[in-house]
Amino acid sequence: MAELDTSGGGHKKGPGVKKGKKLSTRVDLTPMVDLGFLLITFFIFTTTMSQPTAMKLNLPDDKVKPEEQNKAKESGALTILMGADNHIYYYEGQLKPDASNFKSASYNGENSIRDVIMNKKKSVRSMAQDPNDPEHDLVVVIKPSQYCTYKNVIDILDEMSINLVKKYALVDIFDAEEQLIKISDTQKP
């Protein structure tokens, strides 16, 4: 009875009337039901998934005098620099004049920036003096170059919330660092 019976009534033919081969007039509804549920699932998913979310971002006040600004401890500072074509670089503490601590990472996969942040967090925690606030010294400085995309910036800001980094700053890049990125970008595939 998964079908529609459309053979109107049980009309019997009289004797001697040649019986034509009785074709089934029933329609199988199963594929229709299948299709119905497929569409239902599709619409259920599209309704709930398309709601955009909002990420909050607070900017520091530029007008604060330099002497009142928070100074980052060198041991707890991690600077992330973004270059063209999804290239990403980082250095810990201050950039050495010979750029020997300027390292390269990736957004995901092997040697990802997430691992770099996690390792930095661990080392900051191990050096912490205040046990109540072991991550006090951790500051991530984000320096996007002019070649990186908006997505790169958002990905890194998102990485801050993924790794629960409390202190981070979006800072203008120095010319020297921008040059370094440009050179490193050309060496990469």
Add this chain to the structure above:
Amino acid sequence: MGRAKLPRKSTSIDMTAMCDVAFLLLSFFILTTKFKPSEAIAVTTPSSVAAKKAPKKNFVLVTIDKDGKVFLSIDDKNKRGDVIEYLNTYNQLGANVDKFKKADYIGASFAQLKSFLDKPQEQRVGDQLPGIPCKDSTNNELVDWMRAVNSAYAGTKMDLLVKGDNLAKYPSFKGVITAFKKNDIQKFQIVTNPESAPIGSELYNRPNKGEGNQENN
């Protein structure tokens, strides 16, 4: 010995009822789905783990498209009037207030604003518009726009949103941030697509996970 014959039952199930329910649900979901309003500016937003829903009304939205062009839209029509009156007074724009109120978004420099507003709505398509100049630090007109918006919203809560395309280059985003900073706007929200926290990350392991980055406010 005659065994009692059980009447043979049909094994096929009546699917008509199920079919009815299926299509009832289907029509419900089709009718309730709100398709994204066809936006003149095509933007694919990046995704983030933020769980807070973006405000839907009474927002001020700065859009950055894939070429780095910047557009401004103000949801509240009355505020639009305040904004353009402020700019007419302080920047001597001389723009038509009624036309400005009808424009859903602004994508032209002050010099081109008149011709932008004279264009019919259908012809204002994202890729043909110049956008608000803001990449250049010497000619950042978004600063003036935000000053006007700030004065229009003085004393009331403003939901400032930034919606950028994945492919937009950083300098335009920086120009937008600079414009905000110059007007003492330190808080804004970035529109993103939802994404779940990666398995094994600190956010994922946190006891009250799913809160997004609420904590980092």
